[in-house]
Amino acid sequence: MSTAGLALGNGRPVTTALWQVLALPLLALLVWQVWALTLESDTRAPYPIKVLTTFLALTASGDLPSALLQSLGRVIAGFCFALLLGCGLGILMGANRKLRDSLDPIIEGFRPIAPMAILPIAILWFGTGTPAALSIVTYAAFFPLLVNTVHGISHVDPKLVRAATTMGLPRWRIMLRVLLPASLPSVVLGARLAMGVAWTAIIAAELAVGAKSGGGTSGGIGQMMFVFYAYSVDLNAIVVCMIVVGVVAMLGDRIFRAVERRLMPWRP
Amino acid sequence: MTDNPKLRLRGVSKRFEATRANGPTTAVADFSLNVANGEFVCIVGPSGCGKSTVLNMIAGLDAASAGSIEMDGRTITGPGADRGVMFQDYALMPWQTVEQNIGFGLEYGTPGEGMTPAQRAQRVRDYIELVGLNGSERKYPHQLSGGMRQRVALARLLANGPEVLLLDEPLGALDAQTRLILQVELLRIWGETLERSHRKTAIFITHDIEEAVFLGDRVIVMSSHPGRVKADILIDLPRPRQESLRMSARFGELTDRIWTLIRDEAYRAIGGGSPANTPTQEIRV
Amino acid sequence: MADARANLFSGRLPSEGGALSATKSPADGGVVAPARHRGAPAWLRRTGVVLRSYALFIAAWWLLAAWNGNPIQLPDPASVFNALVDLARDGELLEHTVVSSTRVVIALSIAVSLALPLGFAMGLSRRLESFVDPLVELLRPISGIAWIPLALFIFGVGNMLPIFIMVYVAFFPLLLNTVSGVRSVDRRLIDASRTMGVSRRAVLERVVIPASLPTVMVGFRLAFASAWAAVVAAELIGAPSGLGFAIEWYRQLLMSPKVFGFIALIGLVGFLFDSMLRALQRKLTPWHTGASA
DSSP, rough: OOOOOOOOOOOOOOOOOOOHHHEEEEEEHHHHHHHHHTOOOOOOOOOHHHHHHHHHHHHHHHHHHHHHHHHHHHHHHHHHHHHHHHHHHHHOOOOOOOHHHHHHHHHHHHHSSSSHHHHHHHHHHHHHSSSHHHHHHHHHHHHHHHHHHHHHHHSSOOOHHHHHHTOOOOHHHHHHIIIIHHHHHHHHHHHHHHHHHHHHHHHHHHHHHHTTSSOOOOOHHHHHHHHHHHOOOOOHHHHHHHHHHHHHHHHHHHHHHHHHHHHOOTTT | OSSSSSEEEEEEEEEEOSSSSSOOOEEEEEEEEEEOOOOOOEEEEETSSSSSHHHHHHHHHHOOSSEEEEETTEEEOOOOTEEEEOTTTTOOEEEEEEHHHHHHHHHHHSSTTTHHHHHHHHHHHHHHHHHHHHTTTTOOOOGHHHHHHHHHHHHHHTTTTOOOOESSSSSTTHHHHHHHHHHHHHHHHHTTTTTTGOOOEEEEEOOOOHHHHHHHHHHHEEEEEBBBBEEEOOOOSSSSGGGGGGGGGHHHHHHHHHHHHHHHHHHHHOOOTTHHHHHHHOOOO | OOHHHHHHHTTTOOOOOOOGTTTOOOGTTTTTOOSSHHHHHHHHHHHHHHHHHHHHHHHHHHHHHHHOOOOTSOOHHHHHHHHHHHHHHTTTHHHHHHHHHHHHHHHHHHHHHHHHHHHHHHHHHHHHHEEEHHHHHHEEEEETGGGGGHHHHHSSSSSSSHHHHHHHHHHHHHHHHHHHHHSOHHHHHHHHHHHHOOOOOHHIIIIIEEEEEEHHHHHHHHHHHHHHHHHHHHHHHHHHHHHHHHHHHHHHHHHHHHHHHHHHHHHHHHHHHHHHHHHHHHHHHHTTTTTTO
C-alpha cells in the first residue's frame, strides 16, 4: 500500500485558497450566531452581531480607544525597562562565564514563578495602580530578554571572535562589530517573545488589580474587562475586549517579525 | 549483454514542475540502460546530473515522466522490498538499536513474512556478523561512528533479501580513509568472490570516479542538464579487486578516460568556465 | 589576567551548566570543555555553585530586608522560612500544592487528548490543516488570561475555572508542536520504509509517531510551563483553593511571610515538575540531542 499520499515536509510550498482560510472561522461564527438566536431575546449571552455593535459603540464613546492606549502605554513602558535591565544584564552574563554560572541558578529558580504570582508582592509594595501593573510587565518581559541575550552573546561562534582577533581588532571593537551583530538575531527573538508575554501580563495584571481594587484606578483593557464582568455584566463587551487583546497580540508579533527581517537581511 | 537483463530502462525521462525558485526542469532525458543479473554497475556524473533521480525511479520512489523501467520484464510501479535502497545519510531510525534497525524490514515489512521471530532474530544476527558489528547490537545510531552507521544500513539492506541493491552515494558521508577501507568491505559483503549468478545486482551512484572504477563491472557516465547516458564503459579489471589495483596502469587509463568525459561538465557544474578558460599565466606579486 | 581571559575572548567553548549554558554550541559540535579543576566531579561542583549562588541571594535579601525595615513589604528570610514550616505543619502547604498540581495534571491530560490526535491528523493531511489552522491562529493570540472574565461567568468560582483556562493555554503549544513534529519527520525514513514494503499503517505507527515524539515532548514541556503560569493567575482571581488563591488570601491578611513562602513554593514545585518532564524527555527520546526550551 502506497504511502505516497502522506503530506509530510516534501518542500513544496502550500497555497491555501481564500475560501479554505475563511471556511471554518465563518462556520464557527454562523453556528454561534444561530445558537444565540435560539435563546431568549433578552439573553445575556454574547453573539457575533451584538459583539459587533458593542464594539462600534465602545469605539465611538472613546472608552475602548482610551483603555487600549492606557494598556499599550504601560506595556511599552514596562517593555523598555525590561529591555534595559534584561539586555544589560544579558550582555554582562553572556560575556562572562563566571557571572553566568553564578546567576544562572537564581534565574532558573524564578522561571517557574509566573508574573501573576508576583502580583501580590507588587500590590504590597505599590498599592493597586499603575506602578504595580508596570512592575509585573517588567518582570514578565525581563526573562525572555535576558535568557535570549545571554544565549545570543554566549553562542557567538568562537571562530568569528578568533578571526577578528587575528585581524588585530581591539576588544571593544570585537564587542561592537562581531558580538553584537552576531547576537542580534537572538536578542530580537527575545524581544518578540518578551513583547508577547508582556502584553499578556499587562492584561492579567489589570484584570487582577481591577478585581482587587473594585474597578478603581488601574484602568486599561484588563480592568475594563473586569468591570464588564462584575458590574455591568456585559458579556458582549467582554468578548470585544478579548478580540482586541488578540488582535493587538497578533499585530505586535507581526511588527516584531518585520523588524527582525529588516534588521537582519543576512538571515534567510 | 544477455537477452534477459535484470533491469531494463528504456527512454526514461523525468520532468519536474515549476517551483517558486525554478521553472520546470527536465532532470533526466532519454535514459536507457540494461543491467544484467549479478552485475555491479556504477553511475558517475557531475553534481546535479540526475544520478539520484534515476536511482529513485528504479526504486519506485519517483515516477518516470516518460519511458519505462522494468525488472525481470515487469514494469516497476512503486517501491518494494525486491529493490532495496541504501541512502546517503543511511536513514536509520534513531529510536531503534542496531538490532532493531536491521530487523525493521523483517519485522514490519514484506521480507519477513512467513518467518518466525526466532528466524528473524537469527537472520539479524547473521548480518550483524557479516558486516562486522558484533558487540554493537544494543547501541543507538547516535552512539555510532559514520562508518558503523553505514554498515548498519548495509546490513539492513541485505537482511531484507532484495534482488537488486540500489546504493545512493553510500560512502559519501565518510572521510577519505574510511571510504577506501569500506570499498573493499563492500565488495566482500556484496559477494565478490561468488559466481556471477549468485551475486546480487547492484546499482551504485557516486561522484568519485576512482571509487566507481574500483567497485564496478561497468561504469555509466552521465551528462547533465538534462541527464543522459554519455558513455558506458566496461571495467575489465580482475576480481577480487585488490588495493594494489589502484596503482595499476589500466586503472589509471580507465579513470582518466572517465574524467575526460566528465571534466567540462564538472567545471560548468561549479559555476566556472571550461578548463580552457582558466588563466594559465602566472600572476606576479 | 587569567580570569579575564576565562571568558568569551579566550576561545573556550561553552560547557554544560544551567539552562543558560545548557544548549550545546553548534560550534563545538557537542564537545564538552574539559573540567577546569581535576578531582571534583562536575555534578558536585555544579551543586556547589548553585548552593553558593542561593546563599548569596539569601544574604542579599537579608540585607535588603534590614535596610527596608518594613516586614510587611519585605519580610526577612528567617520569617519566610518559619512561615513555611508552620504551613507545612498544619498541612496547608501540602493541601494547596496538591490542589493546584491535581488541576494541572487534569488540564494537561485533557489538553493532550484533544491536541495530539488533532495535531497528528493535521500534520498528515495538508487539507485538514488548511481548514483548521486559520481558526487556531485566530484563537491563539487571545491569551488564556483574557478568557478569565467570560469563563468566570460560565463556570463561576471553583475548580473548573483554572482547569478550563489551563486546557486552553496548554492546547496550543501541544497542537503546534505535534503538527510540527509530524511535518519534520525525515522524509528519508519514510522512503526507506517504503522500500522495505512496510504498510502505510505500520509507517504511521512505527515511523511517524516515534520520529515526531521529540518535538511533541518539547510541546508538552512548553504546555506545562504555560499551564503552571495560568493556574496561578486563574486561582488568584477565581478559585477558592490552590497556591494562587493562597498567595492572594494571605496578602489580604497582610501576612507577608506566608505570601513569600507560597511564592517560593510555586517556584519550587514548578521546577520539580519541569525536572520530571525533562527526565521523561531524556528517557523517551534519548537520541534527541541538544533539545528544547
